[in-house]
Amino acid sequence: MAAAIADPVRRDILVMLREQRLPAGEIADRFMISRPAVSRHLRVLRESGLVRDTLVGRQRLYELDASRFAGLVEWLDQFVRVTGWEHRLDALETEVYRTRRERRARGPADHRQENTA
Amino acid sequence: MAAAIADPVRRDILVMLREQRLPAGEIADRFMISRPAVSRHLRVLRESGLVRDTLVGRQRLYELDASRFAGLVEWLDQFVRVTGWEHRLDALETEVYRTRRERRARGPADHRQENTA
DNA sequence: CTAACGTGTAACACACTGGTTACGCTTCCG
DNA sequence: CGGAAGCGTAACCAGTGTGTTACACGTTAG
Secondary structure, three states: OHHHHHOHHHHHHHHHHHHOOEEHHHHHHOOOOOHHHHHHHHHHHHHHOOEEEEEEOOEEEEEEOHHHHHHHHHHHHHHHOOOOHHHHHHHHHHHHHHHHHHOOOOOOOOOOEEEOO | OHHHHHOHHHHHHHHHHHHOOEEHHHHHHOOOOOHHHHHHHHHHHHHHOOEEEEEEOOEEEEEEOOHHHHHHHHHHHHHHOOOOHHHHHHHHHHHHHHHHHHOOOOOOOOOOEEEOO
8 A cells, every 4th residue: 555655646646536536537638648557557546445436337437535544644653653743733633623614515425336446 | 755665674664663773783683684685775764764874883773753754644634634534633632642651761862973864 | 903793885686667559348329 | 230438458668676695894892
């Protein structure tokens, strides 16, 4: 999973998916590299569990699986805790309020085939 | 920096360094791979800024630079925030108290040559 | 001084990753 | 139907990363 994040292209894909669910083609269009290359990056993300894909018609929609990130954050926390820890918590707390405001207007779930891979 | 964490050996090194500062040789002894291999892993960690090294006599002590982890955690937070966020914060808050208790008895800083690379 | 120690570096072999083009398989549409 | 659309896969190639052994260099010790 850490390896999935190691690639800059995959990181960009994750950022793109942070806002909205996207079909493979549209993701590929936003990169200079070929579509098959992006397709393989998507497969890596899929197998790492960081994204989930949904088949709808002839296109395949990708979306984040936020729950998987928590594990990584938790692993990293054991190091952040060593020093400068309280400082970080303060920063997080202020973010919470900002985030709670932003949380309205998020895409509603629909019912189609799911491949969590 | 994400690439530095992508390797399992380097992750193990980081975990080892979480508890105490260690010389290169002792780190190498804990792995099955050759010492030069470990030495290069240490170089990667050094260049990524995740660890700092201190020359003392003829050995080189390595220690974590916890501040660098915060950046990665912050980057990951933008994804965790998408959903299940409050849940995570609760888990963090309970950890804080546990951690504050553990924070006494940490090695005091000494004055030797520092190479942050 | 010289020998042993503790580490990093160089040179090399080899597996893996990421890119490309060609192709196959479903699904929609005229 | 039959062709176009949308994606994934296969085969191939270049670059990179990781492991190994041999070696160089500064430091401590006898």
